[in-house]
Amino acid sequence: MSQTQTQTQTVARPTTGKICMWNGTADGQEDGFVDVSNGNTNALPPKIINVTVQDIRNQEPQPSVNTDGYELLRRPTSIPAEVFENPLTEENKEILVTAYFEECRRLVQEITGAAETFTFIHRIRSQNTDFNNALDFKQDAFKGTVPLAHVDRDPVTAPERLRSSMGEERAEALMKKYKRWAIVNVWRPIGPAVQKWPLGFVNHHAIPDWHYNTHMGHLHTINNPAADERGAKTYENILKHDPRYKYHYASNMTSDEVLLFSAFHSDPRLGIPHGAFWDDNTAKDAPGRASIEVRTWAFFD
Numbered sequence: 001m002s003q004t005q006t007q008t009q010t011v012a013r014p015t016t017g018k019i020c021m022w023n024g025t026a027d028g029q030e031d032g033f034v035d036v037s038n039g040n041t042n043a044l045p046p047k048i049i050n051v052t053v054q055d056i057r058n059q060e061p062q063p064s065v066n067t068d069g070y071e072l073l074r075r076p077t078s079i080p081a082e083v084f085e086n087p088l089t090e091e092n093k094e095i096l097v098t099a100y101f102e103e104c105r106r107l108v109q110e111i112t113g114a115a116e117t118f119t120f121i122h123r124i125r126s127q128n129t130d131f132n133n134a135l136d137f138k139q140d141a142f143k144g145t146v147p148l149a150h151v152d153r154d155p156v157t158a159p160e161r162l163r164s165s166m167g168e169e170r171a172e173a174l175m176k177k178y179k180r181w182a183i184v185n186v187w188r189p190i191g192p193a194v195q196k197w198p199l200g201f202v203n204h205h206a207i208p209d210w211h212y213n214t215h216m217g218h219l220h221t222i223n224n225p226a227a228d229e230r231g232a233k234t235y236e237n238i239l240k241h242d243p244r245y246k247y248h249y250a251s252n253m254t255s256d257e258v259l260l261f262s263a264f265h266s267d268p269r270l271g272i273p274h275g276a277f278w279d280d281n282t283a284k285d286a287p288g289r290a291s292i293e294v295r296t297w298a299f300f301d
Contacts, residue, residue, distance in 0.1 A: 012058035013251040018131060019200060019277040020046030020148045022217030022238040030218075031235065037223035046148060046238075053200055053247040053277065063248065065112060065184065069272035070201045070261035072250045073111070077103060077188070081255070084190045084292055087124050096122060096292075104186040104294040111260055112184060114298035116174070120165040121295050124190070127197045128288025131278040149202050149239035149275040152183055152263035152295070154212040157233050162297065178299035182265040186258050190290040194253045196282050197289045201261065202239060202273040203246040211268045215240050239273040249277070263295065 023044040025032045032043030056063050056072055065071040079100050083092045101119040109117040127134075134147060153161055161183075163171040175181070187199055204210040218235040227233070250259060265271040276289075 012055040013281075014055050015053050015249075015251070016280045017051055017053055017200075017277045018147070018280070019049050019051055019202075019247070019275060021049055021241045023047035024217070031220060032217065033220040033222060035222040036225065043219055047241060049241055051200075051247045051277065053249050053279075055251045056248050057250060059248070065260045065262060066270075068203070068205070069265065069270040070248070070259060070274075071111065072253075073107075073258050073260060074256060075107060075258050076256040079103070081191075084124075084188075084255075087292075100292075101294060105296055107186060107258070108184045108260065108296045108298055112182075112298050113300070114184075115178065115301045116297075116299045117184075118166070118297045119294055120161075120297060123293045123295075124291070125293070126288055126290040127276060134278075147197070147276045147278055149200075149273045151212065151216065151237045151239070151271050151273050152185070153233075154216065154237050154264065154271075155266070157235065157237070158183065158264045158266075160233060166297075174297075174299055178301070180266050180300040182270065182298045182300075183263045184296045184298045185261055185263045186294045186296065187261070188258045188292050189253050189255050190292055191255065192287050194289050194291075195286040196279070197276040198249045198251070198253065198279060199259060199274060199291070200247055200249045200277040203248055204242070204244070204273070205269065206244040206246065207242060210242075212237065212271065215242060247277075 023046055025042045026044055027042045029042060032041065034041040034043060062072070063070055077100065079095060083095050086092055087096060101122070105117050105119045108114065131147070159171065159175065162174070166174065204215070216237040217240055219238055220235045250257070253259070261272050261274060262270045263272070263274070
């Protein structure tokens with residue numbers, strides 16, 4: 001990517017926008033469900049939250065993944081742009097899951113200081129619709145088409161995924177050896193700078209007792225064809241609104257930059273809700289956003 005990316009100075013830009021959160025269920029049940037095969041659900045439509053989003057480019061001190069749960073880095077990749085732009089060929093798939101996975105693993109280990117790191121899956125997403133057309137989550141809440149603030153895993157579903165990706169014996173050994181562990185995502189734009197649907201973070205550090213158990217709604221998916229690829233997951237974690245939240249993003253991200261963030265952390269303070277949000281200042285002719293996200297297990301002494 002760096003071979004073709006024009007080097008420009010990015011100016012920090014706070015903005016306003018909209019992001020969606022948990023809105024409860026129509027039948028009064030604590031948890032929601034959605035049948036992906038037919039759209040049947042008891043979950044109410046997402047709650048739309050109007051937000052003011054600060055640009056971390058001019059934040060001092062800069063957020064750190066080790067202290068805040070998220071971090072912006074300029075880190076060009078050695079992988080050619082065409083690999084990301086055409087990821088479905090067998091050759092490019094192989095490059096992504098070998099060379100790029102290793103690049104991301106080394107980056108996470110370097111920045112976090114983790115004792116052990118393992119990459120385990122990646123997602124490539126694209127989004128070109130407007131806000132009103134992105135609100136129907138009945139088919140699959142996490143295909144990247146809905147601006148839902150969420151965490152990828154919690155203390156129940158993270159061990160599930162660890163066991164499915166590492167094997168029962170290895171997973172139990174890692175959790176016994178390390179009391180602090182996380183899923184650290186490496187998120188990179190593909191193609192032009194992000195002008196539509198930037199990735200936003202929900203900072204909950206003003207809430208001293210914030211926890212997955214108290215601030216997440218659970219959405220159980222049924223007949224989800226992506227379950228085998230994504231691994232075992234009892235439910236999705238969708239963020240409940242709290243007026244004390246603060247919202248952050250990095251404006252106009254380029255493909256030479258990455259965001260590192262803890263999509264799950266055994267320390268709830270560092271588990272960061274995140275999701276695409278609608279920027280009110282999006283130009284009508286703004287190009288769609290494409291991105292690649294690599295997920296990494298990180299274990300800390």
